[in-house]
Amino acid sequence: xxxxxxxxxxxxxxxxxxxxxxxxxxxxxxxxxxxxxxxxxxxxxxxxxxxxxxxxxxxxxxxxxxxxxxxxxxxxxxxxxxxxxxxxxxxxxxxxxxxxxxxxxxxxxxxxxxxxxxxxxxxxxxxxxxxxxxxxxxxxxxxxxxxxxxxxxxxxxxxxxxxxxxxxxxxxxxxxxxxxxxxxxxxxxxxxxxxxxxxxxxxxxxxxxxxxxxxxxxxxxx
Amino acid sequence: xxxxxxxxxxxxxxxxxxxxxxxxxxxxxxxxxxxxxxxxxxxxxxxxxxxxxxxxxxxxxxxxxxxxxxxxxxxxxxxxxxxxxxxxxxxxxxxxxxxxxxxxxxxxxxxxxxxxxxxxxxxxxxxxxxxxxxxxxxxxxxxxxxxxxxxxxxxxxxxxxxxxxxxxxxxxxxxxxxxxxxxxxxxxxxxxxxxxxxxxxxxxxxxxxxx
Numbered sequence: 001x002x003x004x005x006x007x008x009x010x011x012x013x014x015x016x017x018x019x020x021x022x023x024x025x026x027x028x029x030x031x032x033x034x035x036x037x038x039x040x041x042x043x044x045x046x047x048x049x050x051x052x053x054x055x056x057x058x059x060x061x062x063x064x065x066x067x068x069x070x071x072x073x074x075x076x077x078x079x080x081x082x083x084x085x086x087x088x089x090x091x092x093x094x095x096x097x098x099x100x101x102x103x104x105x106x107x108x109x110x111x112x113x114x115x116x117x118x119x120x121x122x123x124x125x126x127x128x129x130x131x132x133x134x135x136x137x138x139x140x141x142x143x144x145x146x147x148x149x150x151x152x153x154x155x156x157x158x159x160x161x162x163x164x165x166x167x168x169x170x171x172x173x174x175x176x177x178x179x180x181x182x183x184x185x186x187x188x189x190x191x192x193x194x195x196x197x198x199x200x201x202x203x204x205x206x207x208x209x210x211x212x213x214x215x216x217x218x219x220x221x222x
Numbered sequence: 223x224x225x226x227x228x229x230x231x232x233x234x235x236x237x238x239x240x241x242x243x244x245x246x247x248x249x250x251x252x253x254x255x256x257x258x259x260x261x262x263x264x265x266x267x268x269x270x271x272x273x274x275x276x277x278x279x280x281x282x283x284x285x286x287x288x289x290x291x292x293x294x295x296x297x298x299x300x301x302x303x304x305x306x307x308x309x310x311x312x313x314x315x316x317x318x319x320x321x322x323x324x325x326x327x328x329x330x331x332x333x334x335x336x337x338x339x340x341x342x343x344x345x346x347x348x349x350x351x352x353x354x355x356x357x358x359x360x361x362x363x364x365x366x367x368x369x370x371x372x373x374x375x376x377x378x379x380x381x382x383x384x385x386x387x388x389x390x391x392x393x394x395x396x397x398x399x400x401x402x403x404x405x406x407x408x409x410x411x412x413x414x415x416x417x418x419x420x421x422x423x424x425x426x427x428x429x430x431x432x433x
Contacts, residue, residue, distance in 0.1 A: 006320030010309070017308040078302025081273055085293045086321055222274060 003088040004096045011100035021066025026108035029062040033116040044121045051120030052130050052181035058116075059109050059134055060141060060170055066105055067145045067166075068152060068159040070097060071217060075153045080221060090217060095210040098139075098146050106138040122185075129184030129191065133198060137177040140202040143209030144169045150213035154220050173201050223249040223285035223368055225270075225292070225400055231278030232265045239265050240419050241278060249285075249368070252391070252401040252411040257419035263404035264301070266419065267371045270402060271298040286368065296369035297362045301377075303354040307347030311338055311357060314346050319364040332363035336386060351378040359387060362394075370394060372403040376410075384410065 015022040036054045037047060074080045083093055113134055117127040148166035152158030179194035224246065231241035239262035247253050255263045268274040270281060272293025283292045305314050315329045333339045336356040341349070349357065355378050362370060370391075376384050388410030391401055403409060 003321045003323060006317050010306070010313075010317045013313070014306055014308050020308065076302075077306070078300050078304040079306075081268075081271070081298060081300055081302075082304050082318065083321070084273060085271055085296060085298050087290065087294050087323055088321070 003086060004092060007093055007096045008100050011097055012104055015066075015100070015104035020104070021069065022104040022108065025062040025065050025105040026112055028065055029058045029109050030112060030116065032058040032061065034119060037119050047119075048121045048126070049186065051117065051122045052126070052133075052185065053178045054120060055113055055116060055130060056134070056137075056174055056178045056181065059113070059138060060167075060174060062109060063105060063138060063141045064145060064163055064166060067101070067142075067149050068162045070101055070146070070149045071153040071213075072149070072155075072158055075221075080153075080217065084218075084221065090214040091210045094146060094150070094213045094217070095206075098143050098209065098213075102139050102142040106142055109138065110134045126181070126185040130181045133177045133181045133195065136195070136202055137173050137198050140173045140198075140205040141170055143202075143205040144173070146209045146213040147216065150216035150220070153217060173198065173205075176201065223283070223398065223400065225369060225402075226282045226284070227270075227279065228282075229279035230266070230269065230276065230281065232262055232269060232274065233277040234265060234274075243279070243417070243419065245417050247400050247402065249398040249400060250395050252395055252403065252414035254409075254411060254414050254416045255402060255404040255419065256406070256416050261419040263419060264373050267298065267373050267402060267404055268300075270369075271296055271371050273298070283369075292369065295367055296371050297365070297367045299358055299362065299370070299372045299375055301373055303358045305346045305349075305354055305357060307345060310343050310345055311349070312342040314357060315360055315364055318361045322361075322365040322367075324365045329360075329364055332360040333357075335363050335390065336360045337383070352380055352383060355379055356383055356386075359390065363390065368399050370399060370401045370403075372401065372405075372409075374405055375403060376405065376407070 014020050033055055040046060071080065074083065084090065110131055113131055114127040117130060122130065145166050148162040151165060152161045155161060176194045176198040180191060180198055183189045183191045183194055226246040228244050230243040232239040243266065245253060255266055257263050265274055269276055270292060272291050281292060286295050312329050312333065315333065316327065319329060330339060333342055336359050338353065338356055338360065375387060379387060391411060395401060401411060403411060
């Protein structure tokens with residue numbers, strides 16, 4: 001337990017210090033989502049209709065940004081070797097690293113989303129639904145991303161490979177996340193249907209992600 | 223406690239690095255692993271640490287904790303120092319002692335033993351190569367593990383730090399620990415036997431010279 005707490009504290013500390021990935025993701029998210037209204041023009045009805053999709057796309061891309069360094073940094077400085085000589089199962093370490101990554105890059109996105117929602121003409125009800133879908137859906141993005149980050153660990157420029165590997169897997173999360181957020185605003189599907197599928201996707205990724213990522217890391221470390 | 227290897231073989235990238243390596247090491251003994259570049263010194267240490275698959279032969283630890291693997295009872299001091307530049311000296315050490323399961327959370331003693339106590343709050347990014355090495359060595363002291371696998375432990379260390387390492391290793395051996403060290407030069411494990419990994423290669427070179 002203390003070993004996992006040590007990993008959580010360390011990863012969060014590194015993320016919020018100079019050169020960490022915590023601010024980078026949320027700034028990217030803000031920039032992308034801010035540019036959209038400027039590109040599309042002040043068509044309030046259009047912005048309201050595509051607002052949730054824009055925010056979800058921006059969140060997906062932002063959550064990929066810092067992901068390629070998640071294991072690569074530990075691999076390059078030898079930390080991964082020592083983690084393997086620890087007495088904690090690698091799967092649990094990977095899970096905790098994923099949680100730390102989500103807390104430092106996912107949660108700021110969720111907090112910033114209602115603010116950007118104002119620029120996209122989302123009312124309080126729509127912004128609330130969007131925040132709820134992001135809260136449930138972004139962990140799935142992180143835990144699916146873990147697999148790609150582990151596969152690309154030995155590559156110097158793993159960022160692009162990571163995107164190619166992870167984005168197709170993230171498509172279901174995107175579909176049901178946007179569907180749930182739209183259902184709350186324009187209907188006609190009830191909010192609960194896509195939202196429960198989104199919950200299921202997150203739970204499945206929470207189980208599959210750490211095991212797949214740990215298996216990939218064991219292979220690559222040799 | 224006794225660590226024994228029988229007929230160990232290592233394959234990397236489809237190439238046989240070494241084969242037929244046997245050694246036996248009891249508590250309180252050190253063993254120097256020697257050989258030319260590429261003979262497989264680091265590979266042997268990584269294999270004992272459980273980071274490389276054993277391609278042939280076997281590795282047995284008697285008298286250890288049967289619930290744990292050999293690697294989980296060993297400290298691996300590799301070429302890389304496993305330090306995060308954004309964290310301070312004491313935060314780096316506290317992480318490893320917490321993760322590897324130290325009995326106490328105190329890192330002041332180990333830091334003082336390697337002469338880094340005055341730099342405890344400095345970010346590790348500002349450390350010199352020798353200071354980084356000393357911080358890694360402090361990890362061996364912060365967490366008690368019986369087997370030490372040291373890969374070129376004296377690299378980047380100045381003479382006084384080498385003397386400190388010599389003392390640290392002597393205390394570990396006196397306490398019944400085991401040390402397996404890969405090195406090119408003398409590291410101060412006096413009287414420790416030497417395991418040469420490149421015997422086969424030397425024989426082959428001599429044969430080539432005779433022909």
